[in-house]
Amino acid sequence: MNKSIKHTAFYATLKRELTRMVSRRLYFGVCIVLPLFCIVFMSTIFGTGGMENIPIGIVDLDQTATSREITRTLGTVSTCDVQELFSDAKAAREAVLKREIYAYVVIPNNFESDLIGGRNASIPYYIHYALLSVGIEVEAALETVFAEIALAPVVAYGSVFGTETSEIESFLLPVNFEAHPLFNASLDYSTYLTNPFFFVLFQVLILLTTSYVIGSEIKFKTWQSWLDAANGNIFIAVAAKLLPYTIIYIIMGIFGNFVIFDLLHIPMNTGFLSINTATILFVIASQALAVFVFSLFPALSIMISILSMMGSLGATLGGVTFPMPYMHPSIDYLSHLFPIRHFVNVIQNILYGDYGFPYVWEDTVILIVFLIPALLILPHLKRAILSRKYEDIE
């Protein structure tokens, strides 16, 4: 008997929530439009994903065969695109300021004659590091090509007497290295950021929507009918209320994974099963976090501002761009309070190496553990609602 009452209470609350969901355009926006926007935005913003044809400039003050050869060699680098030839360094620097080019190479006056005469010929180049991510890419590309150019005269002189180029190279560089970026060999930005940042955006949305749907009952004073429908049981009330959103967000998350990995062909080393399981846990953990934080002080207008700030922090605390271990320890510890941190750990592990569950079980368990504080605080939430203290706080 008791069980069937619980069932009816659950269904009544669920039904009530579904009616609420179709009553306002807002819910359509946060459940359908914004998640889809998330998917479209993150999967298209990086264009092709690779940093290619970044405009650079050359200041050729020498105007000789050698300097033109260097210009041509630089033109072969796929990362850069020699877009402009400047007549003096000042013009090039101004172009950098206007962000027309991201780097420029100066071939100084008398370069060729200095080179032949052995008078310390040098080539300075300048890279725009106010835009760091582009700067890193351009610098890596220029360094590689200049390593060849720098030694070219020595190799050319040495090979006059018939010595193999490779022998000369092993004299010049007895030890050489190969850098292997694992799992993302072309350092593609889509592979790197699309998936984690989709979930960063998604977490903002889940945190805010969850607190809004609960908080709006308090703020618009409809909580009486809400609790009545759930027969006064706050666990049923919250669970039935959030269930539709959980399902929608899980579907959206899985759809996002499908778009990213299947349609965009971003490589993944694992099957959809594990990535989607992680997505499900992530959605639930984010909702749990929102319920917990909101219940601490259930005044909608205040908590939603706080949650919006927490959500945006996810971009940093996910540890995707600037790795967490290098930040202050306090920030590193703080980041563990965010589901996105654990989720990123899990997905990077299974996407990149598919190392398997033994290497991600801690983070997986923590994602589930997020539920515990949320459940424990629910009685407090009920007391707070019944006290009616939080209704009119703005």
Add this chain to the structure above:
Amino acid sequence: MKTLNNRNNYLKIIADYIAREFKTIGTSYSILLVMIGGVFVYGLLYNYMYQPNLIRKAPVVVADLSQSSLSREYVRLLSASSQVEVYSHANNILEAKELMKTREVVGIVYIPRDFERRVGRGDQSVFLAMVNTSAFLNFAAIQEATSGAMVELDGRHRSDMITFLPLPTLYAMSQAQPINVVGTALFNHTEGYGSYLIPVVLILIIFQTLMMVIGMISGGERYKKTILYYKKNGLGFGNMMAIVLSKTFVYSVLYAIFAYFLIGLLPQIFSIPNIGDTMDIITLLIPFFMASCFFGFTCSLVYADSESPILMIAFFSVGLVFLSGISYPLELIPWYWKVFHYIIPAPPAVLGYVKVNSMGASIADIKTEYITLWIQCLVYFLTACFVYRYNIKKESAAIKEAANF
């Protein structure tokens, strides 16, 4: 006389609106929270978070199969670099991989068995640096450290290799000189992540908190129907202008203080690049700020209560970083997103601010962004007035309908 009266009257209306707006802001906890929390806490927190600025001591494991004096010399050089820290030594690649799987290290330096032998017989020796790409900065740091140590090792052992080359070749090579190549990092000489990202964040904090405050106020006005207060002076364009201008004035006064803190003070405290001319920065901020206010009023078309705007606004924070063209070059962004770069006030302002503040550009160098912002000002001012008129009409119609019902 009549014009004078009119003008006095108009100023009175504006003064009334301004007083009202200050009261709305001052009596709402949540608005104060967004302003104070967003501006001061967020501003300080972000600076604190990115204070380390650089990757230092990225943990790598060395799988040294060579176990020779040359390989040990290399490892010593590697651990002397500031970017990486030799976390552990592995006997084989599997052990090294295991450490990477457990995320204890982010890179593996693999030194093959014949490392020293190859140098000893005049061949080139190659070692591998394998780096997890879960963060690109790790890759850059480890690449820098391994290649730096390599260059030093090469310099030390080049003379050993002389024996392998015929004398004429050596003689010819001694006549040649390598070209000196000198790279310089402009505008951010430490190549720090914080000094690159923080200026972006500062502008976005201003924009996002302002959008939220406007959203909360105008959403609240509509929900509580207090928007009808403005109806008493009619629905003429003059009154709409008075509403928009007086609100903008109030936000400007408050944000002048906030901007002083965020853009004036914080860069000094946390040593973020600030080589820009103060007057140029202010010149840029004026159209940015006005355009943002007008843009916010225009968006209030869709806000129906004071909390729902936050749902939408907070969501876009991260996207604005990408749209600004700071983290990913604007040239590589597809054209349809580039359009948004010009529609929303924050991205051009971020770009302009980074140019002036971090690169020392003048107003002439940021003319694209500057003109974009003024055009936005103009367009959004008109739309803001129309939206206010529309909202007032809509709410009064709703009230009439309720009364008839």
